[in-house]
Amino acid sequence: MGEVLPAITDVRDEELARWLAERGQPPYRLKQIRHSVARSVASDWSGLTDLPIALRSALASAFRWSSVEVEREVASADGETRKALLRLHDGHHIESVLMPHHGARNSVCLSTQAGCPMACAFCATGEMGWIRDLSVGEIVDQVRHWQRELRNDGGGRGQSPLRKASDRVSHVVYMGMGEPLRNYGPVMASVRMLTDPALFAISPRRITISTCGIVPKMDALAAEGLPVNLAVSLHAADDRTRAAIMPVNRKWGVTEVLDASARYVERTKRRLTFEYVLLAGVNDSPAEADLLGKRIASGGRQGMYHVNLIPVNPIQGRVDAGPGGFERPSPERMERFARALEAHGVAATVRISKGQDIAAGCGQLKVKEGRASEAEGRADGH
């Protein structure tokens, strides 16, 4: 295999400045290139027409335009959600999702690792195990991919036009494959790039980082002084249930995670969301809801929290059962769970995830592909 060029989004400013100086380029080119790469919806270097042709061709022979290539893209039947399976330079794959909320916002869901080491029992990505961490460029280039798709309406991929609010990505959630706080440095560097007014100019208030409760990194994030939103995956109110579905609980239990959440709220003065996947017969009982409400409200700051109740996401072909064979509770039971939380003054909403017909839950497209090829393998064998 030939040498792989570095992706431009992975090249540090000092290196790019040196590269430009060696070619006799004026210092202002650095900012110009950074700005154009972040904003351009071109599909390669030739689209940066504000740069001289000779410089464009030198850049093309030194740096890859993007660190991700589209392997496959699928749209949900209602055209609301689009999901991409993206190939990395070493052949691994990640997923990224675009959710245009027409008239209001264009949200994208980013992956931060190929696979995930956290092994949550209900998660398709967790089934894969950890493959590797993503680089800054591999995170940011997911946003560039969607900006291009928004501008081109997914042009050339045979999809119906996007029902989009605008051509820009307005909101970013770090909730795709991987645990963002287990790839802390590149994730923080990507947040800085996405929020830089000279680059992507996305407000930090429109960025949400999700974690399964890596306590020391939650404290580190609180100390960053960045007004980003934090979403903490709780999924149970007692250690026994939580440890059974989230191995991370053996290291940081419910109390530690709730305490770190309180410190985050205290330090940042920002509201925090608890994510709670509802698994029938596992964590959806009225007693569990009551305990959850009590524990969240115990510090007296329940107004700073919101609980997102998410019925477990089915993988296509399994109808009601999510990864791990879990099933969704009935709508009545989910409503009852939400009301029990509200009885403690804790706001809760039941969120039906978008794009279920395209397996938009994290890791599901990748897992589905894997199963499809396994099935094909078996068919070939017959």
Ligand code: SF4
């Ligand atoms: S839910 Fe998140 S943290 Fe848990 S295994 Fe899946 S991707 Fe990893």
